[in-house]
Amino acid sequence: MTPLDQVILFVVDLLALLAVYLIINIGLNMQQGIAGIPNFGIVFAVAGGAYITGGLSTRLAVSLLGVRTNLDPIFNNVAVLASVNPILRSQPLTAIVLLILFLMIGGMAGALMGLISSAPAIRLREDYLAITLLAFGEVLNVIGIGYKPLIGGPIGVNVPDIFGWAGEYRFYLGTLVLLLVAIAIFAFAGYIIKTPFGRTLKAIRDNEIVARSLGKNITQYRTSAILFGSLLCGIAGSLWVLYSGAVTPTYARFDWTFLPWLMILLGGMGNNRGVFVGSLIFVTLNKLIIYYKFEFVGILPFDIVWLNYLLLGIITILILIYRPEGIVQEKWTAPKQNLSAADKST
Amino acid sequence: MELVTLSTIVGWLTYSALLSLMALGVTLLYRTTKVANFAHASFVTVGAYVAYTLTITLSPNPYVGVPVAFVLVGVVALLLFYTVLEPMRRRNSSTVMLMIATLTFDIIMLGVMNIHADFLTNVYVVPSRNVLLSGSDFKFMGQPGILFVALGTLALCSAALYLLLNFTTLGIALRASMENPSLSEAIGINVSMMLAVSWFIAGGLAGIAGALIPLWTEINPNIGTLLLASMFCASIVGGLEQIYGAVLGGLLLGLVDIVGTSVLASLVGPWVAFYEPVIPLLVLSATLIIAPRGLAGVRVRRGR
DSSP: OOHHHHHHHHHHHHHHHHHHHHHHHHHHIIIIIISOOOOTTTHHHHHHHHHHHHHHHHHHHHHHHTOOOOSOTTTTHHHHHHHHHHHHHHOHHHHHHHHHHHHHHHHHHHHHHHHHHHHHHTTSOHHHHHHHHHHHTTHHHHHHHHOHHHHOGGGOEEOOOTTGGGGGGHHHHHHHHHHHHHHHHHHHHHHHHHSHHHHHHHHHHHOHHHHHHTTOOHHHHHHHHHHHHHHHHHHHHHHHHHHHSEEOSOOOHIIIIIHHHHHHHHHOTTSHHHHHHHHHHHHHHHHHHHHHGGGGBTTBSSOTHHHHHHHHHHHHHHHHHHOTTOSSOOOOSSOHHHHHHHHHHO | OOSSOHHHHHHHHHHHHHHHHHHHHHHHHHHHHOOOOTTHHHHHHHHHHHHHHHHHHTOSOGGGHHHHHHHHHHHHHHHHIIIIIHHHHHTTOOHHHHHHHHHHHHHHHHHHHHHHHHHHHHHSOOOOSSBOOGGGOOEETTEEHHHHHHHHHHHHHHHHHHHHHHHSHHHHHHHHHHHOHHHHHHTTOOHHHHHHHHHHHHHHHHHHHHHHGGGTSOBOTTHHHHHHHHHHHHHHHHOTTOTTHHHHHHHHHHIIIIIIHHHHHHHTOGGGGGGTTHHHHHHHHHHHHHOTTOGGGTTOOOOO
C-alpha cells in the first residue's frame, strides 16, 4: 500500500467516525446544551439503535428479499448472509431502500430508549437524574449478552452489507452516506434550535419558573428534547453498525457517553458550531493517538490504550477548570445584562 | 430443596457490609459537597489493588492492606478534591460540571489502575486480573473470616463516624458546614478544610471496602465501575439526605440482589442469575417512584 493510500484510508475512516459522533453529539447537545437535561446515559440510546439494527436487519432482509432458507438469521448468521449479500450487491436500489428502513428502525429504537429515560428525567432533580441515567446506561449490554436471539450473545452478529454494491469502494460509499446523513441532521438540528420550540427549550433551561409562568408545558418540552436527542443517537448507533458490518454487546460508557460529553464540552455546549468544532478536533486527536500507538508497542510495559484514558481525562479536567464554556461560546439571543439579572434570581 | 442456603446468607451479609461502606462515603460526599461522586468507583478499585499488591509482595496476611488502603485512597480523594473540585468550586461551576469532573477523574484512575495491573503482569510476572485473595483468608466457626471482618468493620466505621460527627468539635464543624456553608464561614469555620476532611473520610471508607473485596470476589481494574450502580443505588435507597440511611440501603440492596437472585434462580431457572446486574437498577427505579427521597426520608419531610 502506498503512503497516499494509507492517508486516504485514514481520512475515510476518520470521516466516518466523525459523522457518527457528530450525530450523537448533536443529540446530546439537544438534551444537555439546549434543554439542560444532563443525560449521562446516552449509550443507552446508541446501543438501542445498534442492537435493534443487529437483531432485525438480517431477519428483515431475509423476509423482504424472499430468501428461502431454513437457517436461523442470528445463530447461523454467516450462512444466511452468504445468500443475502449477493442479492444486495446486485441490486443497489434495494440496498438503499433497506438502508433507509434500517435507519428508521434504529431511530425509533433510540427514541424508545429516550422515552424510557424520560420517565425519570421529567420528575427528578438533575443530580438524581444523572445517577439514574448513568446507572441505566449499560443495561442493554446485560440483555445483549444474556438474551442470545437479540444479537447472538457475547460474540455478536454480522449485518447485511448494505454498501456492498460499491465493490472495492464499499468503505468510501459508507463514509459518504454517513457524512450526508450527518450533514442533513446538522442542518435540521440548527433549524430546530432557531424555531420557537428550540428557544422555549433554552428558556426552560435558563429559568424554569419564568418559562412555566409564561404557560409553557415544561414536561412536554423536556420529553420532546429527550426523544429527539435519543432518536438521533439511535440513528447514529444504527449507522455505525451498518458501516462496520457487525455488532457486539460491548457498547461501553467510555466510548458512547464519556467521549461525546468530552466533545461537546471541548467545542462548547448549546450551539451546533461548537459541537462540530469539538467533534472534529477530538475525533482527529483520538484517531491519531490510536494510529501512532503501535509505534510505542514494546517500549512501555503496559498497553498504550490506557495512556489515551489519562490524556483525554486530563484534557477534560483542564477544560472544566479553565474554559468551561468551550471553544465556541453560545450566542445569547437576549441582551447580556437582562440575562445576568435573570441568572441571579435563580 | 432449600430455598435459602447458609452460604447465600453469608454472601448477602458480606456483600451488604462492603456495599454499605461504599454507600456511606457516597452519601457523606453528597451531603457535604452536593456532588454525586462517580469517582467512588475508582476509589474502590484503588483500595482493592492496594490490598492485592501488598499481599503478593510484602505480607501474606490479606488484612494488612486495609489500613494502608484507608490512608492511600483517602489521599487519592484529597487529590481529586484539591486539584479538580476546589478550583472548580471557586469558579462557581455548576453541579453538572462537578459531576462530569468526578466522572473524568474516574476515567483517569481507570487508566492508572489498568497501567498498574499491566505493570504487575509484565514486570513482576504475577497475575493481576481476575485475581482473588480468599485463599489466604482465615476460617472462623466454619465460615470465611471476611464475613466477620466486613460486618465488624462496618459496625466500627459507622460507630466511629457517629462519634466523630456528634461528639467532637471537628464533627460539629463538619455538620455545620453541611447544613449552611455560608453561615459556618461567617463564624470562622474553614469550610474548604471541612470539605477536604469529608473527602478524606469518604475516600478512606471506599478504600477499606475495596481492600476487603479481593477476599470476597475476583478483582479487575474495573471492579469499582461494575459496583458503581449498586453503591449509588444503596445510597439513594437509604436516602441521600441521611448518612446512616446508606447502611440500611446496603443491607436491603444486598438482600434483594444476592438472596433474591438465588431464590428466583431456584424457582424460575438458573438463567435468571445472568440478569443479576439489572436488579440494583430495578430497586433504584422502584425506590425513586415510591419514595424519591429514599427510605430514611420517608418520615422526615423537608421542604427543598
